[in-house]
Amino acid sequence: MALVFTIIFLNSTRRYLVGQSVPWGEELPIYLTIYGVMLALALGYLNDQHIRFSIFVDLLSERVRQRLYAAVDVLTIVSGLTLAYAGHVFALRRGGLDSSGLKSTADRLANATGITALEWVGKLGTWQYAIAIGGALLAVAALFKLIERIKTMGAN
Amino acid sequence: MVYAILILGLVAGVPIAIAIIATLLSFMAMGEAPYALRIVAAEMFKGLNSFPLLAIPLFVLAGEVMNESGITGRIIAFANVLVGRLRAGLALVNIWASVIFAGLSGSAVADTSAIGRVFIPEMEKHGYDRSFAAALTAASSVIGPIIPPSIPVIIYALIVSGVSVPALFMGGVVPGLLLAVFLSVYVMLTVKIKPGYEASDLVTKPARQAVFEGILPLLMPVFVVGSILAGVVTPTEAASFAVAYALVLGVLVYRNIKLSSLPRIFRDAMLDSAVILIIIAAVAAANWLLTYNRVPNMLTDWVLTNVDSRTTFLIAVILLFLFVGLFLEGIAAMLVLVPILHPIAVGMGVDPVHFGILVIFNLMIGLITPPLGLCLFVAEGVAGVGMARLTRSILPFFFVEVLVLIILTFVPETVTWLPRTLGY
Amino acid sequence: QTIRVAHVDPDDWQGSKKGAAAQIFKNIVEGESDMTVEVFPAGALGNEDELVAQAQEGLTQVVLVSGAMSKVCPAASVLDIPYMFSSATVAWDVLDGEFGDALADHCLDQTGLRTLAYGETGFRNFTNNTREIRSPADMEGLKFRVQPIPLYVEMVEGLGGEPTPIAWTELPNALSTGVVDGQENPVGVIYNNGLHKLQKYMTLDGHVYAADFIVVSDEFFQSLEPAQQEIVAKAARVAGTMGRAIQQWNTAEGVKKVQDEGMQVYSPTAEELQAFADNAQPAVVEYLRGELGDDAEWIDRLNDAVAQSTN
Numbered sequence: 001m002a003l004v005f006t007i008i009f010l011n012s013t014r015r016y017l018v019g020q021s022v023p024w025g026e027e028l029p030i031y032l033t034i035y036g037v038m039l040a041l042a043l044g045y046l047n048d049q050h051i052r053f054s055i056f057v058d059l060l061s062e063r064v065r066q067r068l069y070a071a072v073d074v075l076t077i078v079s080g081l082t083l084a085y086a087g088h089v090f091a092l093r094r095g096g097l098d099s100s101g102l103k104s105t106a107d108r109l110a111n112a113t114g115i116t117a118l119e120w121v122g123k124l125g126t127w128q129y130a131i132a133i134g135g136a137l138l139a140v141a142a143l144f145k146l147i148e149r150i151k152t153m154g155a156n
Numbered sequence: 157m158v159y160a161i162l163i164l165g166l167v168a169g170v171p172i173a174i175a176i177i178a179t180l181l182s183f184m185a186m187g188e189a190p191y192a193l194r195i196v197a198a199e200m201f202k203g204l205n206s207f208p209l210l211a212i213p214l215f216v217l218a219g220e221v222m223n224e225s226g227i228t229g230r231i232i233a234f235a236n237v238l239v240g241r242l243r244a245g246l247a248l249v250n251i252w253a254s255v256i257f258a259g260l261s262g263s264a265v266a267d268t269s270a271i272g273r274v275f276i277p278e279m280e281k282h283g284y285d286r287s288f289a290a291a292l293t294a295a296s297s298v299i300g301p302i303i304p305p306s307i308p309v310i311i312y313a314l315i316v317s318g319v320s321v322p323a324l325f326m327g328g329v330v331p332g333l334l335l336a337v338f339l340s341v342y343v344m345l346t347v348k349i350k351p352g353y354e355a356s357d358l359v360t361k362p363a364r365q366a367v368f369e370g371i372l373p374l375l376m377p378v379f380v381v382g383s384i385l386a387g388v389v390t391p392t393e394a395a396s397f398a399v400a401y402a403l404v405l406g407v408l409v410y411r412n413i414k415l416s417s418l419p420r421i422f423r424d425a426m427l428d429s430a431v432i433l434i435i436i437a438a439v440a441a442a443n444w445l446l447t448y449n450r451v452p453n454m455l456t457d458w459v460l461t462n463v464d465s466r467t468t469f470l471i472a473v474i475l476l477f478l479f480v481g482l483f484l485e486g487i488a489a490m491l492v493l494v495p496i497l498h499p500i501a502v503g504m505g506v507d508p509v510h511f512g513i514l515v516i517f518n519l520m521i522g523l524i525t526p527p528l529g530l531c532l533f534v535a536e537g538v539a540g541v542g543m544a545r546l547t548r549s550i551l552p553f554f555f556v557e558v559l560v561l562i563i564l565t566f567v568p569e570t571v572t573w574l575p576r577t578l579g580y
Numbered sequence: 581q582t583i584r585v586a587h588v589d590p591d592d593w594q595g596s597k598k599g600a601a602a603q604i605f606k607n608i609v610e611g612e613s614d615m616t617v618e619v620f621p622a623g624a625l626g627n628e629d630e631l632v633a634q635a636q637e638g639l640t641q642v643v644l645v646s647g648a649m650s651k652v653c654p655a656a657s658v659l660d661i662p663y664m665f666s667s668a669t670v671a672w673d674v675l676d677g678e679f680g681d682a683l684a685d686h687c688l689d690q691t692g693l694r695t696l697a698y699g700e701t702g703f704r705n706f707t708n709n710t711r712e713i714r715s716p717a718d719m720e721g722l723k724f725r726v727q728p729i730p731l732y733v734e735m736v737e738g739l740g741g742e743p744t745p746i747a748w749t750e751l752p753n754a755l756s757t758g759v760v761d762g763q764e765n766p767v768g769v770i771y772n773n774g775l776h777k778l779q780k781y782m783t784l785d786g787h788v789y790a791a792d793f794i795v796v797s798d799e800f801f802q803s804l805e806p807a808q809q810e811i812v813a814k815a816a817r818v819a820g821t822m823g824r825a826i827q828q829w830n831t832a833e834g835v836k837k838v839q840d841e842g843m844q845v846y847s848p849t850a851e852e853l854q855a856f857a858d859n860a861q862p863a864v865v866e867y868l869r870g871e872l873g874d875d876a877e878w879i880d881r882l883n884d885a886v887a888q889s890t891n
């Protein structure tokens with residue numbers, strides 16, 4: 001988030017002061033945000049930080065509610081894994097294409113540092129993979145939640 | 157079948173974004189072409205792959221920095237100078253602090269939590285019913301996204317081509333103020349305060365000092381909204397300037413924010429905006445499926461054959477959005493319904509800005525209606541009076557807001573006058 | 581049966597070649613058979629690459645695409661060789677004749693997509709802000725926005741300009757801030773997107789003829805009754821013709837309108853066009869031979885077909 005803000009702020013300031021902006025000034029913050037959102041999806045699940053209906057669930061007894069939430073965890077694990085697969089297929093299909101704004105900078109970086117891996121910064125697939133990684137992390141987060149719940153259910 | 161899964165999931169307390177994604181994935185997996193799962197991922201990526209959309213996390217960040225920088229207290233002091241001496245002064249300060257807050261933040265939820273934390277205990281101390289205080293806080297924070305800057309407006313302009321952010325921003329000013337006036341009148345007429353508590357003594361600072369200290373934060377909306385209106389910057393860039401301004405105020409001027417707390421602020425802002433953005437991504441994918449199944453076309457055809465007059469159409473839209481607002485988060489509802497209803501409205505001769513503000517106002521009322529009302533949740537989180545009691549307290553405010561909505565619907569000039577006068 | 585037809589152009593039939601093609605396809609098929617046609621215009625189901633993928637998966641049965649076809653059937657990229665067709669009528673002759681049929685069969689083998697007919701997106705032309713271009717020498721030192729496709733980079737380099745790959749969405753900004761001096765597109769695209777307001781000069785050099793491919797998922801096509809297949813094939817041929825006609829109309833209108841709105845339009849002579857071709861073709865052909873491998877024979881087949889048509 002700090003990075004996203006800094007890039008956008010500096011790039012727009014630069015646009016007004018120098019009348020020129022860098023080509024990756026729009027794409028990079030978008031892609032970083034997409035990664036941020038997908039990571040936050042998993043983190044939010046761990047912290048119960050999502051918009052959900054609670055009014056019906058609140059009516060249930062604690063025991064039933066815990067079982068229900070355990071079922072939700074299982075559903076989320078399955079969804080997360082499926083989303084990871086979907087994201088994988090998606091990124092593989094078109095991921096080799098170049099990101100127009102990032103390509104030249106990425107290639108220059110790779111040349112300058114001699115690290116050819118940096119060329120991947122300029123590939124769309126690197127960023128499209130956010131969806132797959134987010135799905136996988138969501139599954140992991142839900143798995144943690146499930147284990148935690150089973151432990152507390154056992155303790156009661 | 158698919159919709160049954162979705163509803164069951166929602167009722168069972170699955171987070172909305174995850175419920176939508178799970179439904180889509182199961183639909184695709186069960187369908188004729190399981191490899192089409194890829195489309196869910198592709199459409200989610202496409203839904204987020206937009207520069208104007210970045211205005212949302214940035215405005216959330218600006219709001220968060222503002223909260224941390226101790227600006228809330230200064231806003232309250234400023235509002236106190238304006239209306240604190242009147243009858244039910246503290247309640248009025250609550251409302252008008254929201255109006256000022258509205259100019260700083262695009263989000264009603266941020267407003268509820270910031271103002272609620274100060275006002276709910278304070279109003280109780282001064283003889284108000286705690287549940288009334290929480291209801292008033294939630295109800296008045298609805299003003300936040302109606303007065304610019306506004307996240308729903310930015311999203312609306314993204315969905316509908318041909319409606320500009322500046323025009324919608326200006327269109328929201330009068331309705332937002334109107335809502336504040338109606339809430340104030342209602343409060344002044346009805347509120348019962350325990351004897352001996354009438355005067356507001358919330359802030360003891362001298363008026364001149366309060367006004368002076370309120371000026372720096374108040375310059376921000378003037379500067380941010382002004383530069384967007386002047387067409388000098390895009391909303392995304394303006395949002396980044398708002399963050400910079402808030403940071404300068406908080407870190408250098410007021411010195412309430414330590415550099416070491418910045419990572420936490422950035423992280424919280426990312427988490428908070430991700431909640432909105434992931435819904436946008438999920439709905440983008442859902443819209444592909446709806447389009448593929450021609451649901452929008454069928455809805456459009458149905459409306460066009462069954463609704464003949466503009467008035468009937470507007471009333472139907474209001475009822476639809478009030479109903480949808482009960483169950484759906486406002487932005488998700490907007491993303492699904494606006495692409496369908498906007499062209500119909502324009503075709504029937506409704507002014508696009510008028511329609512946009514009606515939709516946004518309508519959905520913002522959904523923020524205070526159970527079972528899913530975000531501001532209601534947040535207010536309840538601060539007040540802890542129980543959802544049932546809070547719901548009873550909020551009911552009259554709900555009617556006041558619907559009354560304002562009806563006025564806005566049938567007197568379009570309340571919305572269109574300001575943008576027209578300014579030439580948008 | 582329901583046939584889903586998708587493309588990325590607007591829906592209206594007067595201004596949009598694919599919109600017109602899709603609508604007449606729908607009308608003919610629905611009128612002459614009991615099949616239903618649902619049209620998804622304006623990229624409602626995704627961009628061209630996505631539509632091609634959906635057609636291969638049978639998710640969307642008929643798609644109208646232009647550039648995306650050569651990504652799944654590389655041989656089709658020979659149509660993009662600059663200055664290959666001296667006029668649209670030559671292109672129609674070649675595509676509607678033996679060559680077009682052979683290419684369609686080849687792409688069917690490669691992709692599982694049956695090309696029912698060819699429409700057109702039109703000839704692409706150079707515009708710029710610096711000077712009138714009459715010969716390749718006039719392009720020296722000018723920066724041109726090109727699509728991020730290597731063939732276009734080779735072509736502009738061959739002509740002496742400086743190719744700058746920029747995404748379509750960023751083009752207006754790049755033109756108005758002077759990041760690039762010029763660009764290249766069909767006239768209809770230039771006019772409909774207001775690019776003529778950002779550019780002073782246009783040269784009608786027609787460097788690349790862009791064809792539209794009206795393709796059907798072969799699996800779906802084979803599942804139809806012979807009578808239905810015949811109707812679908814015929815409707816697609818009419819749709820292709822309709823698309824070409826609307827495209828021609830819009831180009832002729834567009835040239836007039838951009839001139840009315842202050843753009844200077846230059847139409848090169850046959851000798852000048854030959855000079856453009858001599859500069860641009862060798863680099864592109866050499867590049868394509870390297871890229872296509874065994875498919876490079878399609879370059880020669882196309883040259884032969886064009887020669888026969890012109891004779």
Ligand code: NA
Pocket residue numbers: 257258259260261262263299300301302303304305306
């Ligand atoms: Na606001």
Ligand code: NA
Pocket residue numbers: 481482483484521522523524525526527528529530
């Ligand atoms: Na609600």
